[in-house]
Amino acid sequence: MRRRRSTDREPTIPLINVVFLMLVFFMVAGSIAPPLDRALTLVRTDALEGRAPPDALVIRADGTLRYRGETVDSASAFAADLSGEARAQIRVVPDRDLPAETLVAVATELRAAGAEKVLVVTERGLE
Incomplete structure (x- = not known):
C-alpha cells in the first residue's frame, strides 16, 4: 500500500481575490471625492481631528x-444660500498664504450670517 504524499500549499487564489477587491474599492473611493483646487496650499497643523x-x-x-x-x-x-441644516456647520479651507485677519473676517461674516460653527480644515485634518 502506497501512501500519498500530501503537501500543504498556501491558498493563493483567495488572497488574489481579496487584493483585487481592495484595488477596485480604492479606485472607486478615490474617484468619488472631488479634487481640491490645484492653486491651493493647505495650512499645516500637527494635532487636529x-x-x-x-x-x-x-x-x-x-x-x-x-x-x-x-x-x-x-x-x-x-x-444665505445654504439651508438651515447646512448653515449649522460650515467648513472653510484656507490657503496657507492667506492672511489671518482675512480668515477671521470671513469667519466673522459667516457667523453674522447665521453659521453656528465655522470649522477651519487644514492639511493634517485631511490626512
Whole structure:
C-alpha cells in the first residue's frame, strides 16, 4: 500500500481575490471625492481631528472665495444660500498664504450670517 504524499500549499487564489477587491474599492473611493483646487496650499497643523471637506468654502491666498469650483461673491451671500441644516456647520479651507485677519473676517461674516460653527480644515485634518 502506497501512501500519498500530501503537501500543504498556501491558498493563493483567495488572497488574489481579496487584493483585487481592495484595488477596485480604492479606485472607486478615490474617484468619488472631488479634487481640491490645484492653486491651493493647505495650512499645516500637527494635532487636529477632522473630515475631508466634500462641501467646503475655499479661500485662496488673495481672499477670493470659491465653492465647488465656482466663485462666491461674499461669505454672507454663501451662508444665505445654504439651508438651515447646512448653515449649522460650515467648513472653510484656507490657503496657507492667506492672511489671518482675512480668515477671521470671513469667519466673522459667516457667523453674522447665521453659521453656528465655522470649522477651519487644514492639511493634517485631511490626512
